[in-house]
Amino acid sequence: xxxxxxxxxxxxxxxxxxxxxxxxxxxxxxxxxxxxxxxxxxxxxxxxxxxxxxxxxxxxxxxxxxxxxxxxxxxxxxxxxxxxxxxxxxxxxxxxxxxxxxxxxxxxxxxxxxxxxxxxxxxxxxxxxxxxxxxxxxxxx
Numbered sequence: 001x002x003x004x005x006x007x008x009x010x011x012x013x014x015x016x017x018x019x020x021x022x023x024x025x026x027x028x029x030x031x032x033x034x035x036x037x038x039x040x041x042x043x044x045x046x047x048x049x050x051x052x053x054x055x056x057x058x059x060x061x062x063x064x065x066x067x068x069x070x071x072x073x074x075x076x077x078x079x080x081x082x083x084x085x086x087x088x089x090x091x092x093x094x095x096x097x098x099x100x101x102x103x104x105x106x107x108x109x110x111x112x113x114x115x116x117x118x119x120x121x122x123x124x125x126x127x128x129x130x131x132x133x134x135x136x137x138x139x140x141x
Contacts, residue, residue: 008091009056011067020071021093022061023048025114027101032126034133041125042101044116059096059111070094079113
């Protein structure tokens, strides 16, 4: 049984109480090998897992300031979907993933709002990873 308080994380932003429903987008790693060097890109599975107070610490969302920062970042990236629940209350939904899953293996391991347009097509990301691997080989000599 899920209690009402477990549905979403509470954030107070701009004088409003916001129930922030956060979902973790599951992306699967796809490993390719080119001339003995392997590289990883991520493929969207379309699966999501809801984050609540029980597992918020793993995602760094146990801190109310980090939740407020995620809310502002998602709004700035146009990844936030909101519904008014009264005069001073809203329910907003955001989906997150790791930055390295979108930006490549050289990015840091922080959580960021998931933007499907930023992910791009799998074949395009494979070509980009192949191009980076070839450039890396040329630089090393």
